[in-house]
Amino acid sequence: MKQNSQGMEPKQSENIPLGQMGRFAVVMLFLSGMLLVALLMNVNIGSVSIAVGDVFRILWDGIRYGIANAVTKGGFAQELGAVITSSTESQILFRIRIPRMLLAAILGGALSVSGYLLQVFFRNPIAGPFVLGISSGAKMIVGITLIFLARRMEHISSFTLIAAAFIGSLLITAVVLLFAQKVRNMSMLLVVGIMVGYICGAVTDFCVTFADDHDVVNLTNWSMGTFSGANWEHVKTAALLCIPGMVGALLLSKPIAAYALGEGYALSLGLRIKPFRVVLILLSSLFSSCVTALAGPVSFVGIAVPHMTRTLLKSSKPAFVIPAAFLCGAVFCTFCDLIARTVFAPTELAIGTVTSVFGAPVVIYMMVKRRRTLEH
Amino acid sequence: MKDYVRTEHLAVGYDGNILIHDINIQLEKGKILTLIGPNGAGKTTILKTLTRQIALIRGTVYIGPREIASWSPKEMAKQVAVVLTDRIRPELTTCADVVAMGRYPYTNLFGKLTPRDMAVVRDALERVHALDLAEQDFSTLSDGQRQRILLARAICQEPEVIVLDEPTAYLDIRHKIELLDILREMAQKKNITVIMSLHEIDLAMKISDYLLCVKGETIAAYGPPEEILKNCTIEQLYDIQNGSYNLLFGSVELTKPRGAPKVFVVAGGGYGIACYRALQKKEIPFATGILFANDVDCQVARELSDHVVVSPAFEAMTERHFEEAAALLLQCEQVIDAGTPVGTLNRQNAKLLQLAQEKAIPIHRGGS
Structure with missing residues (x-):
């Protein structure tokens, strides 16, 4: 009797953080496993099917080549290099599939973290770069840049495109924030975002319509949203920007948790609100502009994935949600890309088509559920 | 210095427009000060100024030995904790998580809780009699429970001063009494200074060491409740033309x-x-x-x-x-x-x- 009433309670409360930590570890393991499966399937499946055993053999060759090349640059490396270039399969693997799936994974993760940061900023789970028109703004500036720069330059670096997208994102974020001060109502803000998105879309279409066909060639594919243009340069650029970005986002996890309590409480806890909000927007824009510049518009990942992540974790602790959302976004986008390029092969679907099919129902479900809890 | 919280000719308001001026408060450590006055009189504005949520317009505020303007955000957070009227709805967050946010000024870059932090969280939950709520989702709480958890969050911040804006709003009478009892205990045992606003004048009279009557552009009265009782009628303070308020009994007619x-x-x-x-x-x-x-x-x-x-x-x-x-x-x-x-x-x-x-x-x- 005495043990029951007194001995149990303290133990339970000591378990609080541990229990959540355990769940986080399980979710991270599960997502990593899923990512591995997704990556393997991506490499394996396609118009040329490569057996799993061959995939590993080719990968092994590639790794050995990389090491040998770095260490000796000698004959062995050249030999291996010759083996790799002579095989169509390894060509497909190294030139097309691997960069494409890596890009899909990195950008998928980036997009969902971008959405998460916006949700923190607006304190609304339905905020995201796509619904707020930020992606469309980025697309507009990138489109204009492509049209006007294509005439003067042979090759437009991915950094240039990202810089253009970043400017577009910030521009539209500024517009949306301007309205956010006028309308306190969140659903009105979303309507504003969607409208601004349409305006940007119209401007983009206008530029495309009156541009020379020659200038638009590399635009049409991109403007649909696809990972098909992926190459190693894109992967490097994306990694170079997104990995430091992720470190930055993780460093924000403590203030994000405080900010979630509302500005008043955050302020009284010692958070400097203004710089925090600026960093939040800059980071979110960095992520979403990487995606828009390198893959074009990808819808609903920014809203759906953070929500799925929170549901999986059963917690909204930023220190857990941010890494898990990145992984979850990577898994989501690699699977969606797999579907986009294989289901109706040889015709490829736009990536946004697939992400919408899976993402939009999640968003609708969220809104319905949220309405219910609000009424409650 | 004997007074822990002190204001001199403080003027408060929004955007440079003065709402109330010449607020002079002297409050010793471990005392309870309650702001009373009609709706819209500026009680919240005063509290927000004391907690630096809005900038003061004129005058000075001292908390402890220093002027509040000279505290860094982190130092200020260790001095003053708040319980606000803002309705917060964090999702998928346990009460323990909400309370643990009070450790913000003490934890490292990633907000990692040390065993001492956890002990403080536990202690704060115990003080508001809410240990059993620790693992419950914050959004499922009743108003009374919510207010106690938010108070625990403030206690967890280990401040010298707790500022509460209408902590008893939405609470039924039992929860009002419970909450005020906890505040009284905090003031007595931990020597925490409490500054709050209340709508219930009868409760304010009973719990406070000092009352500040806010009305119009200046302070109508400031002092121990007994003195206020002698010099100022509640009908004047609240502009009651019909009806009446009996201060002795705290009853309304x-x-x-x-x-x-x-x-x-x-x-x-x-x-x-x-x-x-x-x-x-x-x-x-x-x-x-x-x-x-x-x-x-x-x-x-x-x-x-x-x-x-x-x-x-x-x-x-x-x-x-x-x-x-x-x-x-x-x-x-x-x-x-x-x-x-x-x-x-x-x-x-x-x-x-x-x-x-x-x-x-x-x-x-x-x-x-």
Whole structure:
């Protein structure tokens, strides 16, 4: 009797953080496993099917080549290099599939973290770069840049495109924030975002319509949203920007948790609100502009994935949600890309088509559920 | 310095527009200061200025040895914790998580909780009697539980001063008492200074060491509740034109029925109050008597009627009081006998009932 009433309670409360930590570890393991499966399937499946055993053999060759090349640059490396270039399969693997799936994974993760940061900023789970028109703004500036720069330059670096997208994102974020001060109502803000998105879309279409066909060639594919243009340069650029970005986002996890309590409480806890909000927007824009510049518009990942992540974790602790959302976004986008390029092969679907099919129902479900809890 | 919180000629407001000026507070450590005053008087503005949520316009605020403007955000967070009226709805967050946010100024870059932090969280939950809520989702709480968790969050911050904006709003009477008890305990045992705003003047009188009456552009009164009680009426502070507020009892009476009395209530010793309130509900003007000046009936009767016959306490009622009461009684159409027992000092009341009988004025027994 005495043990029951007194001995149990303290133990339970000591378990609080541990229990959540355990769940986080399980979710991270599960997502990593899923990512591995997704990556393997991506490499394996396609118009040329490569057996799993061959995939590993080719990968092994590639790794050995990389090491040998770095260490000796000698004959062995050249030999291996010759083996790799002579095989169509390894060509497909190294030139097309691997960069494409890596890009899909990195950008998928980036997009969902971008959405998460916006949700923190607006304190609304339905905020995201796509619904707020930020992606469309980025697309507009990138489109204009492509049209006007294509005439003067042979090759437009991915950094240039990202810089253009970043400017577009910030521009539209500024517009949306301007309205956010006028309308306190969140659903009105979303309507504003969607409208601004349409305006940007119209401007983009206008530029495309009156541009020379020659200038638009590399635009049409991109403007649909696809990972098909992926190459190693894109992967490097994306990694170079997104990995430091992720470190930055993780460093924000403590203030994000405080900010979630509302500005008043955050302020009284010692958070400097203004710089925090600026960093939040800059980071979110960095992520979403990487995606828009390198893959074009990808819808609903920014809203759906953070929500799925929170549901999986059963917690909204930023220190857990941010890494898990990145992984979850990577898994989501690699699977969606797999579907986009294989289901109706040889015709490829736009990536946004697939992400919408899976993402939009999640968003609708969220809104319905949220309405219910609000009424409650 | 003896005073822990001190303001000198403080002026507060929004966007440079002064709402209230010349606020001078001196408050020792471990005392409770309550701001009272009508809605929109600027109580929240004062509290927000003290906690640096908005900038002060003029004057100075000292908390501890230093002016608040000189504290860094982190130092300020260790000095002052708040409980706000903002409705927060964090999703998928346990109460322990919400309370643990109070450790923000103490934890490292990633917000990692040390065993000492966890002990403080636990202790804070224990103080508000909410240990059993630790693992519950914050959004599922009732208003009373929510307020206690938010208070625990503030306690967890280990501040010297806790500032609460209307902490008892939305709470039922039991939870109001519970919350104020916890605050009193914090002030006494942990020597935490409490500054808050309350709407319940009766509770404010009872819990506070100091009251600050906020009205108009300046402070209407500042001091211990007993002094305020002497010098300032609540009707003035809140601009109550009808109705009344009895500070001694903390009871509210609604608007007095106007006009010539129609009913005479023979009462005393607390028997009359129910009758008076019943008549007020039906808006029937009444006269009553004869009441001793120290009678509870007298306190309420004076708020609800202009025709109260009062005789000095501790002395027998005299013929003169009878005459006065009889004159009123004869104007009335009906008489109510509240059922007050008749003894040696209040024999005149029996004579009143007798008179009514003689004049054939209908007499009802109390309550009907």
